[in-house]
Amino acid sequence: MRLKFTKMHGLGNDFVMIDGITQRVKLTADKVRQIADRHIGIGCDQLLLVEAPRDPDVDFRYRIYNADGSEVENCGNGARCFARFVRERRLTSKEKILVETAAGILELNVQGADQVSVDMGPPILEPAKIPFQADIQAESYPLDVDGETYTVGAVSMGNPHTVLLVEDVDTAPVHSLGAAIERHPRFPARVNVGFLQILDRKRARLRVFERGVGETRACGTGACAAMVAARIRGLVDEEVQITLPGGTLTIHWPGPGEPVTMTGPATAVYHGQIVV
Numbered sequence: 276m277r278l279k280f281t282k283m284h285g286l287g288n289d290f291v292m293i294d295g296i297t298q299r300v301k302l303t304a305d306k307v308r309q310i311a312d313r314h315i316g317i318g319c320d321q322l323l324l325v326e327a328p329r330d331p332d333v334d335f336r337y338r339i340y341n342a343d344g345s346e347v348e349n350c351g352n353g354a355r356c357f358a359r360f361v362r363e364r365r366l367t368s369k370e371k372i373l374v375e376t377a378a379g380i381l382e383l384n385v386q387g388a389d390q391v392s393v394d395m396g397p398p399i400l401e402p403a404k405i406p407f408q409a410d411i412q413a414e415s416y417p418l419d420v421d422g423e424t425y426t427v428g429a430v431s432m433g434n435p436h437t438v439l440l441v442e443d444v445d446t447a448p449v450h451s452l453g454a455a456i457e458r459h460p461r462f463p464a465r466v467n468v469g470f471l472q473i474l475d476r477k478r479a480r481l482r483v484f485e486r487g488v489g490e491t492r493a494c495g496t497g498a499c500a501a502m503v504a505a506r507i508r509g510l511v512d513e514e515v516q517i518t519l520p521g522g523t524l525t526i527h528w529p530g531p532g533e534p535v536t537m538t539g540p541a542t543a544v545y546h547g548q549i550v551v
């Protein structure tokens with residue numbers, strides 16, 4: 276199968292975007308892994324497949340695959356790149372785009388040259404819906420990992436996230452502890468692991484060890500989840516600049532029951548064709 280694609284990134288979280296509307300695309304987990312492989316394929320953190328919507332009231336559907344081939348529910352940086360991709364491929368000229376994902380319907384607002392704002396919907400905090408094994412919902416939870424007890428937040432943005440507060444993200448054990456928590460038995464669907472350093476009520480630094488990928492240069496749903504976890508503990512205001520290794524996202528969340536809005540760049544790098 277010969278597939279046209281566009282390589283894009285959101286603050287260094289990189290994607291292979293495939294138009295499944297004007298092309299017939301049949302993906303398997305093996306094909307996703309091959310495309311995502313940085314030696315035998317194109318290389319990406321996630322592959323995003325754009326399809327016609329099943330719901331007539333929305334504009335598109337898009338499906339998200341991690342580099343390990345697993346299909347997941349949501350992808351914040353990917354949503355911004357998706358919005359730019361469908362406009363650049365003239366699949367729409369709308370500035371407000373409704374897209375159906377496995378996590379529900381997102382509203383994307385394309386703002387001028389580079390910035391895209393995404394209504395990511397309200398965070399999910401009930402443990403069973405994250406999913407996370409806990410007796411009651413709380414601002415934070417004790418989590419035993421290899422004999423140590425950590426205090427973690429647990430939030431879903433359609434995909435599961437856990438958040439640890441750290442003194443300094445540069446020295447946090449992102450790869451060792453991130454890998455251990457990603458597969459922790461209390462997260463039955465595995466989990467994305469965020470390490471959050473709060474600078475003040477309006478600024479924070481974040482590194483994310485992503486489920487199915489490992490550490491990425493940025494994670495949009497991770498930035499949303501980290502801000503929510505900090506806000507329900509009263510540590511930050513309703514708008515926070517979250518700086519990840521790849522750059523800064525603006526996250527806005529008034530409080531429980533309200534949607535989280537994420538604003539940041541979406542960059543196209545090159546177009547190509549791959550044979551899989």
Ligand SMILES: N[C@H](CCC[C@H](N)C(=O)O)C(=O)O
Nearest residue numbers: 350351352434486494495496
């Ligand atoms: N990079 C994505 C997150 C992908 C989440 C995926 N790793 C998962 O398994 O949920 C983002 O910008 O939100």
